[in-house]
Amino acid sequence: MPPGLTFWFDYEGAKIHQIAGSSAYTSLSSHVAIDADGSPRAYHPADTGLDHLANAGYPNKGWRSVLVEDPAKPGTAYVQPTGPNKGYFVCKTTLADETMPVTDPRKYVNSEEMPYIVFPSTFYAIKGTGDWGDLAMVRRPGTAFESFAVVADKAPAARPWARCRSNWRRRWAATTRTHGTGQAHRRGRSNTSSFPAQDRPRPGPATAATCSNKPALFSPRSAAGRRYSPPCPRAHL
Numbered sequence: 001m002p003p004g005l006t007f008w009f010d011y012e013g014a015k016i017h018q019i020a021g022s023s024a025y026t027s028l029s030s031h032v033a034i035d036a037d038g039s040p041r042a043y044h045p046a047d048t049g050l051d052h053l054a055n056a057g058y059p060n061k062g063w064r065s066v067l068v069e070d071p072a073k074p075g076t077a078y079v080q081p082t083g084p085n086k087g088y089f090v091c092k093t094t095l096a097d098e099t100m101p102v103t104d105p106r107k108y109v110n111s112e113e114m115p116y117i118v119f120p121s122t123f124y125a126i127k128g129t130g131d132w133g134d135l136a137m138v139r140r141p142g143t144a145f146e147s148f149a150v151v152a153d154k155a156p157a158a159r160p161w162a163r164c165r166s167n168w169r170r171r172w173a174a175t176t177r178t179h180g181t182g183q184a185h186r187r188g189r190s191n192t193s194s195f196p197a198q199d200r201p202r203p204g205p206a207t208a209a210t211c212s213n214k215p216a217l218f219s220p221r222s223a224a225g226r227r228y229s230p231p232c233p234r235a236h237l
Helices: 165-171
Strands: 005-011 014-019 025-035 116-120 135-139 146-155 162-164 184-195
Touching (some): 005 025, 025 116, 025 146
Parallel strands (some): 025 162, 116 146
Antiparallel strands (some): 005 014, 025 184, 116 162, 135 146, 135 184
16 A cells, blocks of 8 residues: 555445545546536437436436436426527536526536546445545546546445546547447546545636636646646636
């Protein structure tokens, strides 16, 4: 075990280690799901979105936890009536801007713009794992590929962690769509470090709209132009 790490617990086969002198922790995983939720182009009634409707549980399963229900037509998913993504459903993330209407796609964390990770509900329930809007860093061991991210969405109990579409598209490979089997998956080792900030005030959700242009918490190094460092959420500056 590398110095400075202490074994914390095992979650669904993933060993979680705490980082000495902080509330941060890290894990190495060999299997990662891809999440398009939050993108205004994630799901379309004609099943032509970034992800397949079956992965949202639409139309006959638990789609209400993924798609926004139409306030005027209970029992149906809300379709964007105007704008560049007219005709697409509005897809939710757990982290959201509570000042905006539920039918506004800007309320949610856009998976195509803001790198984020997903916590399984049972992992989130464990004390000390953190909260929505916390900062994380994802690395692919043995390469220069790494990306900052926020904790932005919840999933059913499964091995951590799922990554959003932007995180994997920019860092590893293009996302593929899958039919009715849950999220798209990528294999290959990845390391995720999370930095809980449960005792800090949260002035607002860490979405693309509420991120500052201040330097990220960690200074990026040059790696042949392949590094990606999104703006750091205000809540963690």
